[in-house]
Amino acid sequence: MFKEFKEFAMRGNVVDMAVGIIIGGAFGTIVKSLVADVLMPPLGLLLGGVDFSNFFVVLKQGTTAGPYAALAEAQAAGAVTINYGVFINTVISFIIVAFAIFLLIRGINRLRREEEAPPAEPTTKDCPFCMSSIPIKASRCPNCTSDLAKA
Structure with missing residues (x-):
């Protein structure tokens, strides 16, 4: 049984998939940092010093009554919130990842077209x-x- 598992795990497709998942996770971390640390601060500054991660709606007050200045403060008080600012950050991250994947696929398709020679007359x-x-x-x-x- 161990031998069969070893043969399965060492197939090319399984190893390629594992490498892709690991690189994808690392790329996701980079994009998350790009959005949170590079893109959102200037965007928030342009909108009057707004931090998107602190956009939320309180559905139910916590043990300490609001208003809450930040999302962390509301969560520490045990308030039930809808965190639409965090959702905006996540959507922007998704758009960046989707655009990067689009550019990658576009480059791969261009290379494939260059490799395929036109049929001879x-x-x-x-x-x-x-x-x-x-x-x-x-x-x-x-x-x-x-x-x-x-x-």
Whole structure:
């Protein structure tokens, strides 16, 4: 049983998938940091010093009554909140990841098109009388001696 598991785990597809998942997780962390630490602060500054991660709606007050200045403060008080600012950050992260994947797929498709050579021009044709293969520029079939200009 261990031998079968080892054969399964060492297949090329399984190893490739594991590497892809690990790299995907690392890429997700990079994108999350890009959104939270690089994109959102200037965007919030342009909108008047707003921090998107602190956009929330209180559904039920916590042990300490609000208003709460920050989401962390509301959560520490045990308030029930809808955290739509965190959702906005997540949507922006998704858009960045989707765009990066789009660029990757676009590059791969471009490489595939470059690898595929256009089909070569045909050099032969079939004689309509005897159906043998003859040069494309021939005006008379060398096999049946038919005049191809009349065909």
